[in-house]
Amino acid sequence: MKIEEKINESIKDSMKEKNSLRLDSLRAIKSAILIEKTKSGSKDQIEESVVLKILQKMVKQRNDSAKIYLEQNRKELADVEESQANIISEFLPTQLSESELSEIIDKVIEEVGAESMKDMGKVISKVNERVSGQAEGRVIAEIIKKKLIG
Numbered sequence: 539m540k541i542e543e544k545i546n547e548s549i550k551d552s553m554k555e556k557n558s559l560r561l562d563s564l565r566a567i568k569s570a571i572l573i574e575k576t577k578s579g580s581k582d583q584i585e586e587s588v589v590l591k592i593l594q595k596m597v598k599q600r601n602d603s604a605k606i607y608l609e610q611n612r613k614e615l616a617d618v619e620e621s622q623a624n625i626i627s628e629f630l631p632t633q634l635s636e637s638e639l640s641e642i643i644d645k646v647i648e649e650v651g652a653e654s655m656k657d658m659g660k661v662i663s664k665v666n667e668r669v670s671g672q673a674e675g676r677v678i679a680e681i682i683k684k685k686l687i688g
Contacts, residue, residue: 541589563625590671597623634672
């Protein structure tokens with residue numbers, strides 16, 4: 539079952555359960571996907587990789603907002619953002635551990651023949667193809683940077 543189908547099923551379940559927080563989170567996902575569909579011009583389907591990127595972006599936005607709310611001593615708002623991030627994360631694939639990600643990066647560096655920071659872009663794009671949605675871009679970039687510099 540595709541992610542979009544799972545989201546639609548979850549929306550129906552949330553409506554039946556009258557779970558407004560979950561329903562709001564799921565509707566936000568659906569809205570973001572619809573916006574992407576109309577943007578790309580293909581109103582029927584978008585690739586799963588694009589949906590995963592949208593979900594990752596949404597989780598990151600919620601986590602960033604929660605952090606800001608906590609800095610401003612607005613715990614109740616931070617809790618809502620964190621809850622929404624958790625709900626959205628349910629639709630993302632299981633995240634790779636740092637050691638698993640590091641192994642994948644080592645293999646890609648060897649395959650590409652990367653030796654310096656000039657090759658970082660090539661390595662990042664290859665790693666993103668392999669892990670699609672299983673790791674944050676920021677984490678990938680940090681690990682690659684350490685390996686290419688050190």
